[in-house]
Amino acid sequence: MGPRHRAASVAALALLPLSLLGCGIGGDGENDAPLGRAPAEEAATKSRERVQAYLDAMSAKDVDAGRSQLCAPMHTAFDAGATGPNGDFADHFEVPRTAITDIRTGPGGQEVSAVVTVAVGAKEADRRLLFTVTRSGADWCISGETAGGADPETSVTP
Template sequence: MGQSHRRVVTGAALLALLPVALTGCGLAGGDDADGGSGAGAQQQAPAEEAAAKSRERVQAYLDAMAAKDVDAGRSQLCAPMQAAFDAAATGPNGDFADHFTVPQSTITDVRSGPHGQEVSTAVTVAVGSRTATRPLLFTVTRSGADWCIAGEAPGGNTPEPSTTP
């Protein structure tokens, strides 16, 4: 009977110490060393990375469009979009058409959307002496370990108010 009692006490002690051990490993939602909560810090980092990578991809595409660098533009796109890009990019209404220039482009908003990160832009296009600024909405997704543009459509999101003090 002494042996059975010892097993019960040992098991109870282990169960009592389990939450402490899990907290020490960061598995039970304890505070991080920097004072933030484990779940919040883990969720914030991927969201910030997604916004930064999406912004980088779209900016690289806009830069390629201004420079008329078709290869650089193609390299920002997800594989399924590349065939359509090759067929239309330098056509009369394509992003890389010879008859117009892109004197200015601006990223106006980056936010999470239903199909990935939505990056809103304002692109100014000039043909001769005429210019027009049009909103374009890019959808950026993660493809394996990298990010790529999965969609481009007219329009965009209204910029969200800044939350920085």
């Protein structure tokens, strides 16, 4: 094989991956995302699912189902406080209504705002919560919960 033939072979091998991409092998470009980042729609959908499952567990007082929505680093704090006097799963109050009011991208992940109606006897109060949902490997989990969140009067839920 002469130097000219080798150069042509190297050039053909170098261009092969580019030509395969043009044929559709290697991805269509529409659903390709940078490694470690999910498309916006998937992030919003998965975040909504995780928070809704947590809210449903809170309403049903299903501590195990609620815990399963959380990222592993939150388990210890959850176990210590979930059923305590101010915990999300405390026995002395009911959760008759919940609503997700907003989902947006934040600095720590997807931020999901929710309104939870808490009832003690005949008294009811709405509490706003802000959940942070992050991707952990191939799955999603709740990595934070704080009081607050987007105002339901001005929020738009995707």
